[in-house]
Amino acid sequence: MALIEKDLEAIEAPDREFLAPKFLPRKPIPDLGLERIEAERFYSKEFMEQEWEHIWTKTWQLALHVSELPEPGSFFVYEFGRESFLFTKDKNSVVRGFYNVCQHRGNILCQSPSGAADSFTCPFHGWEWNIDGTLKDVADPDFFRQFDGGIPVDELGLSEVKTDTWGGFIWLNMDDDAMPLKEYLGEAGRHLESYEMEKRTYMDQQSFEWKGNWKHAVDAFNESYHFASLHPDMVEFGEGHDVPIELHGIHSRMMNYNATVSEVVEDRETMTPLREHMMGRRWDDDAPVAAGPAKDIHLEAIKVKRAMEDDTYLPYKKMNDEQLVHQYHYTFFPNATFTQTPEGGAVFRYRPHATDPNICYYDFIIMPQLPPGTPSPDVERLVHPHGSPQDYADAFKGNFDPILANVLRQDGSNMETIQRGIKSKGFKGMLLCDQEIRLRHFHQTIDKFISGELNARKP
């Protein structure tokens, strides 16, 4: 067993039940086999079509943050693959999601990304809909013999998509027979409720176009085996080597250790400038951490945070000891990741391109838990084309530590090369180790949705 785990298990935990159970001691991981994962799924148009038919149109998708519909009359357009969705909040604050398409000849109806409106007018022939999706006006209805008996207003309302809210986000499901969102998120969703995501601030969201299939992006963040090689900085202030992993239905989680030095690093004691920058301040008063080996800072953090659990707006009280400091990383099938500490975290979303399996969009959302009453910033959501920005820290305009922004750049740097490499005649398929079991589980779940063995519908 890793030394870090022995130290952690030795801490005396409070005798109470927590929403999220600890990872330690580790539970055995099911044996999902050893087969290679074939490469075609990453570039085949046929496979992309099957994903659309059996996965994207049949599962819950995280779409927008509730703060993006700030007041009655707000609207927000969410682009996903071949679809465009229009979300609105009516004058009674009822939120609805629609396919963003004109019922006359199918033009995209709302062509502004967000704003406030009473109604939406199609720019082509001027048909108009109210913000609640009901038909408001048809231009020259006398031209339509179909309407001789009266305009069929029910038939001509905007097509609605199923929506629900969880964790401060509005989710959508294109399948009218889908199981409820909470049921879909299951046990993993209940764990995450300890973070009180609905109290978080929607601080920033930046999207990156990557020249790789969306599943490469999911895979890139679902294992930590790559830390030592790809992220030499990360192992200086955390442990991402041989981490605990659990599978929860179609979802999964892992724990990355914060405020420590990885066991792959020789000197785990010295407080270097990088370690000082990333973990040298206390959590309560920003004073320097107690002198001691750098690798043990997380143990001090747990004690400090537990001692202040009654006097803070942060949800320490709801959290087990591991959660107080370490990174709890959840991925909900198929494309949403929540990676969290009590003070905040990030949400990742991976979106396929509309037609090209070789391109995806990686959305990175920053969500700190700020003291109550802190005003929310205006978020400027941008999509950064492939290859830009060179410096990811610039994209976040000061909202993200440059060291971590650089880690993200490193993650993105493999997308184009892996997309090219897996098509090689010389590649035999992905060979996955147990630290990559979440990838194997993810690809097997995809296969089971496509074959019909699994679905996410109401019983």
Ligand code: FES
């Ligand atoms: S296509 Fe929208 S009004 Fe004709």
Ligand SMILES: [Fe+2]
């Ligand atoms: Fe990474």
